[in-house]
Amino acid sequence: MGARVVRAAFRLAMAALILMLGVRTYEETAVALARANGSLRTAEATITELTSHTASGTVGRGQDGGSGDRFVHTEYTIELRVGDEPKTVDGVPDDAAHGLREGERVVAGLWHGRVVEVDGRDVWPGWHPGGWDIPLFVLYPLIMGYLIAVAVAVAAAFPTRRGGRARPERQDRSGARVFGFFVGVAAIFALIVCGALGYRPAFWPLVPVGAGTAAALARLGAVVRQTRPR
Helix, strand or coil, rough: CCCHHHHHHHHHHHHHHHHHHHHHHHHHHHHHHHCCCCCCCEEEEEEEEEEEEEEEECCCCCCCCCCEEEEEEEEEEEEEECCEEEEEEEEEEEHHHHHCCCCCCCEEEECCCCCCCCCCCEEECCCCCCCCCHHHHHHHHHHHHHHHHHHHHHHEEEEEEEEEEEEEEECHHCCCHHHHHHHHHHHHHHHHHHHHHCCCCCCHHHHHHHHHHHHHHHHHHHHHHHCCCC
């Protein structure tokens, strides 16, 4: 009984995480597409308040305790009035907020009522290490592995229902899942390298999951073909 409760709780938690990740991926991808094709709704707005938030620290500190490079990072919170409706944008980088002033009239680019651009400047925070994005970043490998396992389980049952063939052995299914997971991890590292080079696709969660699932199903399919009676 206890094991069933634990499994049910785990599946419920994974369903919630998958839903959150799906919603965030849709938001970021849709905003990026809207900005690219110019389909954002525009409206006249007034900046009512502009607040800066500055964080400082040290990076590059060695094991000997020597001083590293000091950094100062500034972000802004922009409050606007669009018509009679107040709107707030958090986490705006310094370069996007540079030159904006309180009381200034601007043109806001809106996506489903959310401010994405101010006078053509990108003020949408996107994927960032804050809020609900933090658990999604940290737990992404677990989410990816779970989705790959579900895909393998469904695919493993498919030949049995359709062709009357024997279901792949447990070790074959496990091998496909592990292979797919490591392919997905490799895709994660590839995305990290791309991010360091300045390319950060808004749809990034689809890449490791897609690559890992495709690899796992390809391996499982190869096993099924090898065991097919001649």
